[in-house]
Amino acid sequence: MSETGKPISRVDGRMKVSGKATYAAEFNQPNMAYAFPVRATIAKGKIASMDDDIIRKELGVIAVISYKNAYKLKPLDMQAQMKAGAAFLGENLPPLQDNVVHYPGQFVAVVVAETYEQARAAAYKLKVRYTADKAAVDLRTELPKSTKPKMFMGEEAQVNEGKAAGPLAASAKKVDHTYSTPVEHHHPMEPHATVAVWEGTDRLTLYDATQGVGLTSAIAAYFFGLHQENVRVVAPFVGGGFGSKGLWLHTLLVAIAAKAANRPVKLALTRQMMQTNVGHRAATIQRVAMGTDAAGQLNVLRHHTDTYNNLTQFFEPSGKQTLVLYKAPLREVTYNVAHLDRSTPTFMRAPGETPGTFALECAMDEMAYQLKMDPVEFRIKNHTAQDPVKGHDFSSEFLVECYRTGAERFGWASRSMEPRQKRQGKYLVGYGMATATYPGGRSAxxxxxxxxxxxxxxxxxxxxxxxxxxxxxxxxxxxxxxxxxxxxxxxxxxxxxxxxxxxxxxxxxxxxxxxxxxxxxxxxxxxxxxxxxxxxxxxxxxxxxxxxxxxxxxxxxxxxxxxxxxxxxxxxxxxxxxxxxxxxxxxxxxxxxxxxxxxxxxxxTPPEQNSDIKQYAFHSFGAQFAEVWVDEDFGTIRVKRVTSVQDVGRIMNEKTARSQIIGGVIFGIGAALMEATEYDKRWGNPVTRTLADYHVPVHLDVPPIDVHFIGKPDPHISPIGARGIGEIGITGVSAAIANAVFNATGKRLRDLPLTPEKFFES
Amino acid sequence: MRPFKYANASNPAAAIKIVTADPAARFLGGGTNLVDLMKEDVMHPSQLMDVTRLKFSVIEKKANGLSIGGTASNAVTANHDLVRENYPLLSMAILAGASAQIRNMATNAGNLNQRTRCTYFYDANMPCNKREPGTGCGALHGVNKNHAILGWSEKCVATYPSDMAVALAALNAVVQVEGSGNTKRNIPFADFHRLPGEHPEIDNTLKHGELITSIDLPENRLAEKSYYLKVRERSSYAFALISVAAALETNGNRIKDVRIALGGVAHKPWRARIAEQWLRGKEPTQANFRAAASAELKHAKPLGQNKYKVGLAAKAIVRALEGAMQGGTYGAMEADSTTTNQN
CATH class of the missing domain: 3.30.365.10 (Aldehyde oxidase/xanthine dehydrogenase, molybdopterin binding domain)
Structure with a gap:
């Protein structure tokens, strides 16, 4: 009998629960020293001076490194980095190379000491003086100065700009609303950590909490001018990443520190640093409009996103799913990207689709209500079996089956279209649903x-x-x-x-x-x-x-x-x-x-030689259903159950696959109800600093989650037939929940997360 | 964290003497808040005097009530039979706070001494009059959706974070303290925590070196009609947006005694005396509860981002009083959670 597909338990599970799995910060070395970074306390400006000489005399301090004395890394050079496979740096800011501050929390120095506590105490004492410039810290204020990027990750960023207005005006029915999503942080369980060990000047070993050992090795090799085979990166176990464990500056910082101290050095980030130094999902303001004929057939979709970036070209691509879902003759997807002097946004679990499906799928629900059509039937009516922009067939696609199976498993038929019809004691009960989607990626x-x-x-x-x-x-x-x-x-x-x-x-x-x-x-x-x-x-x-x-x-x-x-x-x-x-x-x-x-x-393989991409569009699909109970007196919303039906190709292990989807749904519940990082509008610093302030769901917030896989192998992605499953689980969840809140209460909440005060402000 | 000395106290008088003599010394209970503040570089004690092994962990009946030890853990206190039977409000409030792990570590005295969770206080780079007098209040015109609506000053808009203390305020607890030279005094709970006024750096009326030895709970007839309600952003392990400790004693269809205290609204547990006064002698109806709540909250002064708290507090007072009338039950603090008892 085939082992593939069997729901066997993790082969490394016992090691993990018995403490025998070794994570980056646990690779202690003989004669190891400890590094603790010092972070900028202004959003923009220059370091005027720092009392590093005083700190060098502190107990146990081995080195204080700043732009004044840091090892000179190879400068940024996108062409050379691309060639070396070293382009994908979390932020384009090799650490400690000059005195310019680009955001609050930027590393401006690092203290190396005999113990972690000594390094931390000395780092706290280091006085840094700045000359501050006026900083851009608020998205809404900066939007007038935003630009329209031409490209995103090699694809056209602005699609059919300005073309939706006519078809929208000519549509019998239409909706046009603005949805907003906050800054979110990845916060994997394991904080980022690196142990750097130099052998001579040309061999470096990094024990690193990373999502890519090859990537980390290539980037470290590039900036230190080493042969890539001489930079070994070791990460046998990583406690979650969600997009935050690409290469961020602390990995280079600790290698600089180890070089200066001439000893192995460990650097482990604090939760507070994880709010500023390893990326985040940027806030978005999304305006979604759509028009249908009188029978509910879509004529046009328009999805505009306002967001921001800093120190890379990356911005939150929340229009992605709007280029893939639904049959509509025309779709317009555009972006305005402002610059903020805020830590650098990056990829976070389903970048684009997570906030994007919130906006699109809530708008779909609003449209269905306007048409007085069941939201599932409205989606099926507008289903497309081809990539609606490129015209290619999907490599394998069972989205309608996801809707039907999901509706059946969830008991969608018992839902009343009319809001405020179902009560349980003091709670209003509502059902909502949304489409999930994520691209099916594949690399060499x-x-x-x-x-x-x-x-x-x-x-x-x-x-x-x-x-x-x-x-x-x-x-x-x-x-x-x-x-x-x-x-x-x-x-x-x-x-x-x-x-x-x-x-x-x-x-x-x-x-x-x-x-x-x-x-x-x-x-x-x-x-x-x-x-x-x-x-x-x-x-x-x-x-x-x-x-x-x-x-x-x-x-x-x-x-x-x-x-x-x-x-x-x-x-x-x-x-x-x-x-x-x-x-x-x-x-x-x-x-x-x-x-x-x-x-x-x-x-x-260059994409132009990739023959099947010309023939097929690779995407996964799913349907998310949620039941919520709302306490109207308090504005508290609790998710009671979720059904998630996924079409992700072949299932390699029913148990680990299910865990991935459950994890994604929980992430979605967090995004819907509580996760948000808030920034002070005067100084630009995150006010949400730790997991006490940045709420993620606790056990009691996680309801029973019914996961079902279509399980049909994708014949075109590979002989194995499996597409990825790590990200699709989160997509559509926040929309399904917000749509359920409308069904329960008659209130449309379009600004995530749906914390109690939003309920009273709406 | 700066280097500090640590000692394990074996004798109260000696421990109090040492701490009294050093203005930068602090008593250490469970350390669930103080140690975090040291790691965050907010507090820099020169020495910590660990008092958890002193014999102040007893929970026992006294002539006119119950005495709970200063170093008894929150978990032991909440689950103690005498507390559950006679002061279920306290038990419910404690169990609504923090997590099981933290309640196992945290002491009762430490709970009363915990600091605000205002993030401007925790971020050593931000202005905060409580952390560094004279630097200003970061939250006054900043991110303040979780901040005070009652009793704040221009100097500080922080709230007091404890759930336990909200119940103690309603129960008219008395804090027993011991100072140097074997001096003992008691502080009525209403006088223990203070409003920020001009000195938000001072949380309470303990003098430096004074140790909380026990908390006395006077007898009452409120046990049957008690309820602790906590509204928060997630089902557990979050500080209150609003919490209400409510307890009633009725005589026929009239309210004989009523206690209402609010959490999440002020620099101290807020005893809703206007609402109590309004209700005494009246019938325990929803209309009266509403009128009492609005009389109390007429004086609320919301900040830029927390207007929602005023209406929320009014509804929470009504719901808590109703819960008390129905004979609040253990698990009542999950009343805001729909995830229990279903499925």
Whole structure:
């Protein structure tokens, strides 16, 4: 029976719950010192002076490093960085290279001391004086100065600008509303941490809480002018990332500190630093308009986003889903991006779709009400089976089945369209739903598989398990591909010295590395077969390779299973201690889908050579249903249950997949009801500083979540058939909840999160 | 965190003497707030005198009520039979606060001494008259949706964060303290915490070096009609937007005694004496509860972002009094949560 798909528990679960899984901050080194950063207390300006000499005399202090004495990193150079695979820096600000302050909380110095406490005490005492400039700290104030970026991640950013007005005016029915979403922070359970160890001046090891060991290695190598193979990044376990664990400045900062101290140095960020130094999801103000004919067929969709950026080109792409969902002859998607002197926005779980589906899917609900049409039926009526902009078929798409199955499982039929019809004691009860979607990503990856003569298999790739289950599902894929039990498979990941794999971002790890793992196993089996059939001592001697089957650790002749031989016997007789194979997959279609390479080095295929992207659009879809209970006296909203039906291709492990969707839904509940970082409008600093202020759902906020997978493999994404699953679970959730609040109360709340005061202000 | 000395007190008089002699010394209970403040560089005690092993953790009956020890944990206090039977309001209030882990560590005396959760107070780079007198109040014209609507001053708009203290205010508790030279005094709860006025840096009327040895709860006939209501942004582990400790004693269909205290509205637990006065002798009807609540909140002065609290507080007072009349139950603090008892 196939191991793939089985709901087996995490193979690393026992290590995690027994404290044996080693995270970045736990890689203590002999003679290690500790670093504590000093952060800017103004939003914009220059450092005028600092009392670093006084602090050098503090107890235990080894070094105080600032722009005055920091190691000179290679300067920013986007062309050179692209070439080196080092372009994807969290913010384009190599640390401590000059005295300019770009946002409150920016690292302006780092203190290195014998103990963490000494470093912290000295860092707190370091007096820094600034000359402050007038800073841009509020989105609404800065919007008049915003610009319209042409591109976002290689795609046109402004689509059909100005073209929606005519069709909107001509539509029989229309809605046009403004929705807003706040700043959100990722706050993975494990705070960011790095231990930097130099060997001489040309070899660096970083034990780093990262979503990409290869990325971190390339960026560190670039800025320190090292060969990439001399920068080893190790991250066997990472306690969540959600987009915040790309490469941020503390990783370079600690390498600078370790160089200056000439010792291994550890730097662990505090929660307060995680509010300013590792990115956030930017606030958005989104205006969504749509028009239909009298029968409810969409004529036009318009989605405009106001947001901001700082220190990178990234901005929150909240119009993304509006280019993918629903059949409408015209859609206009535009952005205005202001500059704020605020810490740098970045990717956060379903960047774009999380705030974007809130706006679009609430507007869809408002439109359905205007048409007096059931929101599920309105969506089905406007469903599209093709990418509505590019015209390509979706590679695999069962969205209507998601709606129907979700409605059935949730009991949608018992919903009253009319608001305020259902009560439970003092609560008003409402049902709401929304569409979920996220792109199906895929990148080049290499995987090496090694089998030894004890029957153990090792699967190796420089991928990462950020809590998603990478270890577990890789073991399942290899177990099936080799016909050995999962327990015999050892997965080695999280080390940049292993064969390259993409960073754990964009929901692409499974889709990228599993085809390579499968191919490496096929190559390994081929070698076993060729050894066996050539060996006069083997029962398989003389057979044709295509006649050989495999199962239970054996090769056998198909149709004559008595003629079989164990892998161990084959290896032992050949006097081989081990054999290995490596495969690389490139994201191209058809026969060229996987390209075996003995060198284990993928090269990214340029999109224009990627034939199936010209043929298919790769997207996952889902439907989210929520029941809320609202206490109108207090404006408190509680989610009572959620049904989430997902079309994400093949399910590799029903248990870890379900956990991913549950996690996404909980993230969505947080976004809907409580998560928000607030900034002081005078000084620009975050007032929400810790997890006491930044509320995420507690257990009691998390209701029963019914997760159902369509489970149909995607025949075009890879021979494995799985698309990613890490991000889609959050999309649509906040809209489903806000739509349920309307159904319960008759109040449209269009500004997240839906905290009690919003209820009274609306 | 700056370097500091730590000592474990074995003798109250000696511990009090040491702390009294050093203006920068502090008593240490569970440390659930003080240690955070030290890590945040907000407080820099020269030494910590750990009092958790002193024999002040007893909960016992006294002639006219109950005495709960200063170093008894919040968890033990909330779950003590004598407290549950005679002062369910206190039990409910404690259990509405913090998390199980924090309640296990936190002491009763420490709970009364905790500092505001105003984030301007916690951020050592922000102005805050409570942390650094003379620097101004960051919240007055800043992010203040969780701040005070009653009794604030231009110097400080912070609220007092404790749930336990709101119940103690309603219960007319008396704080027993011991100072140097074996001096003992008691402080009526209403006089324990103070409004900010010109000196928000002073939270309460304890003198430096005075140690809370116990909290006395006078006898009452309120146990059957008590209710603690807490409205917050999530179902648990969040400070109150508004909380209400309500307790009633009725005589026939008339209110004989009524206690109402509010949390989340002021620099101290706010005893709603105007509302109490209005209700005494009247019938316990919803209309009367509403009128009493609005009489109390007529004096509210909301800030830029917390106008919602005025209406919310009025509704919470009514709901809490109704809950008390129905004979509040354990778990009542989850009344704002729809996630219990269903599914």
């Amino acid at each position: 990856a290499s995987v090496k598989v090694l089998m030894n003569n004890k029957g153990n298999v090792t699967v190796m790739t420089a991928s990462i398990d950020i809590g998603t289950g990478t270890y577990t599902v890789l073991a399942q894929t290899a177990a099936d591909a080799l016909g050995v039990p999962v327990e015999k498979i050892d997965v080695k990941i999280g080390d940049s010295s292993l064969p390259p794999a993409p960073l754990a971002g964009g929901s692409q790890t499974t889709a990228s590395i599993h085809p390579a793992a499968l191919d490496a196993c096929v190559l390994l089996r081929k070698e076993l077969v060729s050894i066996a059939i050539a060996d006069p001592g083997s029962k398989l001697n003389g057979s044709k390779p295509e006649d050989i089957g495999f199962a239970n650790g054996k090769l056998f002749v198909k149709g004559n299973e008595d003629r079989s031989e164990t892998y161990l016997n084959i290896l032992n007789r050949a006097k081989r201690n081990e054999i290995e194979a490596c495969a690389t997959t490139l994201p191209v279609s058809g026969a060229g889908l996987t390209v075996p390479s003995a060198l284990c080095t993928p090269s990214q």
